[in-house]
Amino acid sequence: MKNTIQILSLAILLASCAGNAENILEKPSESVPTSEGIPDLIEILDGDENGYINPYEALDVLLQLNKEQNGDLSINDLKSKASAYLKEKDKEILEMFNEVDQNKDGEIQIDELDSFEGGFMEEFAKEIDTNNDEVVTFSEMKNFDFTALALANEVEINERIHTIFEEYGNNVIDLAKVDSDKLGRYTQWDENRDGKVSKEEAHLYLTADNIPVEFTVEGTTAYMEGVITSALPSKVLQLIFEHPELTTIEMTIVPGSIDDEANLRAGLYVYDRGLTTKLNSRSAVASGGTDFFLAGKQRIVEKGAILGVHSWGGGNVPATEVPKEDPVHTKYLEFYEKVDVPTSFYWYTLEVAPAENMHTMTEEEIKRYKVRKN
Numbered sequence: 001m002k003n004t005i006q007i008l009s010l011a012i013l014l015a016s017c018a019g020n021a022e023n024i025l026e027k028p029s030e031s032v033p034t035s036e037g038i039p040d041l042i043e044i045l046d047g048d049e050n051g052y053i054n055p056y057e058a059l060d061v062l063l064q065l066n067k068e069q070n071g072d073l074s075i076n077d078l079k080s081k082a083s084a085y086l087k088e089k090d091k092e093i094l095e096m097f098n099e100v101d102q103n104k105d106g107e108i109q110i111d112e113l114d115s116f117e118g119g120f121m122e123e124f125a126k127e128i129d130t131n132n133d134e135v136v137t138f139s140e141m142k143n144f145d146f147t148a149l150a151l152a153n154e155v156e157i158n159e160r161i162h163t164i165f166e167e168y169g170n171n172v173i174d175l176a177k178v179d180s181d182k183l184g185r186y187t188q189w190d191e192n193r194d195g196k197v198s199k200e201e202a203h204l205y206l207t208a209d210n211i212p213v214e215f216t217v218e219g220t221t222a223y224m225e226g227v228i229t230s231a232l233p234s235k236v237l238q239l240i241f242e243h244p245e246l247t248t249i250e251m252t253i254v255p256g257s258i259d260d261e262a263n264l265r266a267g268l269y270v271y272d273r274g275l276t277t278k279l280n281s282r283s284a285v286a287s288g289g290t291d292f293f294l295a296g297k298q299r300i301v302e303k304g305a306i307l308g309v310h311s312w313g314g315g316n317v318p319a320t321e322v323p324k325e326d327p328v329h330t331k332y333l334e335f336y337e338k339v340d341v342p343t344s345f346y347w348y349t350l351e352v353a354p355a356e357n358m359h360t361m362t363e364e365e366i367k368r369y370k371v372r373k374n
Ligand SMILES: [Ca+2]
Pocket: 046, 047, 048, 049, 050, 051, 052, 053, 054, 057
């Protein structure tokens, strides 16, 4: 394993040197056929597209490509997949760009963002428009980090807490008085399980909801806290590689995921490694956090642990209205099957609460869907 990583890093280094040599020779790139695909190859290894290549994210990309080739990935496969993948990605961004660019002048004006899908992009316009000229170009949109946008900073978290607590008129939220559409969410926040949410508890939870997952290793256990992002698969690979002694991932507060595909892939790394997942009596996981928990080969749920489930969202059509045979369901169904959770669990999560609400699993449901596993 260690050798693989070293070779991989070396390959990346050589590939980038090859790219530099060309520039020094100042040959037009189209006249150097041997270099074809190499810049794409380097770019595809930067899984989170932040301009840096972490060996573990590169490994995650190579493992995915190798799986697609049934374990027989040739250099030519890699080159063609890299350019096909990047073209596909450009196409997706271009489609979104064209949809927003209503007057089709090749630029996005602020009022176009304003009218797109209920104006959800308007608040991001200033940040996407990096040169502040009040129009968004294709390259500005392409280079924009939408993940960072999904995470609130300390000031925004405090503002949100202020607004929510103002509604309840005091310094605590009494869960007995919360409307059913919000109860599932606020139940997650009650860290000491006294039926009330203090501002400190809200702050603890919302902070975890806005900081990408971090692992802290103590003995054979890795404690996991934070929100699941596209960085999770590489973090899990790093954890497994650097801590061969690890047996258990104990999740404290994991409120959800902003990249379901990355989440399920990271879950399968955990499952294949045979790790145990654990929720202690103060743990609160929800949504994608619940999915990740289910990837444990053994699964421990202590009394008091809170598991939240709901339907996925993000599309124009609610998940419950997408036909059951539609391929959008496949990735979830295959995941649950692989980790030995009845697929009925998936349909239950879609029905039990819409994406904007949260349902706390009852003890009976935890048993019915084989959430615990020895
Ligand atoms: Ca990167």
